[in-house]
Amino acid sequence: MESTIEQKKKPISEVWAKRPLIISGPCSAETETQVLETAIRLAATGKVDMMRAGIWKPRTRPGNFEGIGTKGLPWLQKAKEISGLPLTVEVATGKQVEDALHFGVDVLWIGARTTVNPFSVQEVADALRGVDVPVLIKNPINPDLELWIGAVERVAKAGIKNIGLIHRGFSSYGNTEYRNAPMWHLAIEMKRRHPDMMMINDPSHISGRRDILQDVAQKAIDLDFDGLIIESHIDPDNAWSDAKQQITPERLGEMLGSIIWRKEDIDSEELHANMEKMRQQINQLDDELMQILSQRMKVADKIGQYKKDNNITILQTNRWNAILERAFAKGEKLGLSKEFITKYFDAVHMESISHQNKVMNS
Numbered sequence: 316m317e318s319t320i321e322q323k324k325k326p327i328s329e330v331w332a333k334r335p336l337i338i339s340g341p342c343s344a345e346t347e348t349q350v351l352e353t354a355i356r357l358a359a360t361g362k363v364d365m366m367r368a369g370i371w372k373p374r375t376r377p378g379n380f381e382g383i384g385t386k387g388l389p390w391l392q393k394a395k396e397i398s399g400l401p402l403t404v405e406v407a408t409g410k411q412v413e414d415a416l417h418f419g420v421d422v423l424w425i426g427a428r429t430t431v432n433p434f435s436v437q438e439v440a441d442a443l444r445g446v447d448v449p450v451l452i453k454n455p456i457n458p459d460l461e462l463w464i465g466a467v468e469r470v471a472k473a474g475i476k477n478i479g480l481i482h483r484g485f486s487s488y489g490n491t492e493y494r495n496a497p498m499w500h501l502a503i504e505m506k507r508r509h510p511d512m513m514m515i516n517d518p519s520h521i522s523g524r525r526d527i528l529q530d531v532a533q534k535a536i537d538l539d540f541d542g543l544i545i546e547s548h549i550d551p552d553n554a555w556s557d558a559k560q561q562i563t564p565e566r567l568g569e570m571l572g573s574i575i576w577r578k579e580d581i582d583s584e585e586l587h588a589n590m591e592k593m594r595q596q597i598n599q600l601d602d603e604l605m606q607i608l609s610q611r612m613k614v615a616d617k618i619g620q621y622k623k624d625n626n627i628t629i630l631q632t633n634r635w636n637a638i639l640e641r642a643f644a645k646g647e648k649l650g651l652s653k654e655f656i657t658k659y660f661d662a663v664h665m666e667s668i669s670h671q672n673k674v675m676n677s
């Protein structure tokens with residue numbers, strides 16, 4: 316456990332480099348008392364590195380609480396003084412960047428509704444020119460990696476050296492399990508493209524509710540994320556925004572205590588040797604799978620030729636349904652999920668169709 320005094324001494328570069336990096340605080344700053352009490356209770360957990368609070372809140376529908384505005388910034392400044400926790404605030408305009416920096420906000424974050432809009436991202440980037448402040452960039456609300464990458468590029472071009480990513484899930488119509496579908500594969504692809512950029516996970520906005528918060532957080536840690544940003548509130552049920560997904564600082568402390576923190580690697584030769592053997596096996600099996608797939612496509616080509624000669628269509632729905640039914644039944648016995656079988660056969664089928672298309676039209 317670190318003391319508040321020690322935290323007070325830490326320069327922001329040191330906090331930024333800490334792993335796992337834990338950020339917490341209310342969805343919105345509401346009152347001075349709420350902000351100060353949250354800061355004290357978060358610091359008391361000894362598990363939080365930085366405090367978050369929304370000052371300007373982009374809400375999807377009007378009429379919801381849209382943030383306390385600039386008048387909340389001095390409250391945050393005071394919270395930092397008494398707790399030692401550095402601050403992060405969401406910014407969406409040039410003026411907001413200016414105000415946040417004026418009141419000593421340590422890290423800025425760009426929200427999901429801003430990342431989608433290149434005009435807004437550019438305005439924020441322009442306001443950042445010549446400023447040395449770390450910036451976190453949330454994924455856009457829609458599953459479009461290019462927009463996320465574009466925002467990173469705009470901020471980097473403005474001269475910002477410390478850029479981090481926040482994966483907060485993607486909105487989709489009618490999704491009931493999550494408020495924002497995690498689509499983990501997109502976060503993983505983003506990590507692959509920016510291997511040196513830290514990526515933290517926001518289980519609060521993915522879950523939208525408390526009961527699955529810890530599972531989502533654990534999943535992120537299992538996937539080697541660099542940290543978590545989790546919303547907390549002194550009285551969650553009565554929060555002015557995102558009440559359903561917030562937890563008390565004490566509950567947050569418990570939750571962080573029961574998460575299993577995994578390392579990317581450990582220093583053990585035996586483990587490395589065993590892993591290496593199994594990875595060789597996987598490589599071997601992948602090679603064989605590809606050989607077999609290639610053979611399968613050659614048979615599809617022959618069928619294509621046959622269809623061409625006899626002037627029949629490529630797609631035969633009955634045949635396709637029969638293949639799928641057979642595969643589900645077999646897959647179940649082999650421990651392969653229906654979801655995987657569907658995706659796999661869709662991909663194989665599309666490749667077969669494209670092969671036969673070439674045969675038919677050559």
Ligand code: PEP
Pocket residue numbers: 342369373425426427428453483520
């Ligand atoms: C938030 O962090 O409170 C917020 C508005 O998040 P997002 O931009 O991910 O919706």
Ligand code: MN
Pocket residue numbers: 342343546556557
């Ligand atoms: Mn929120």
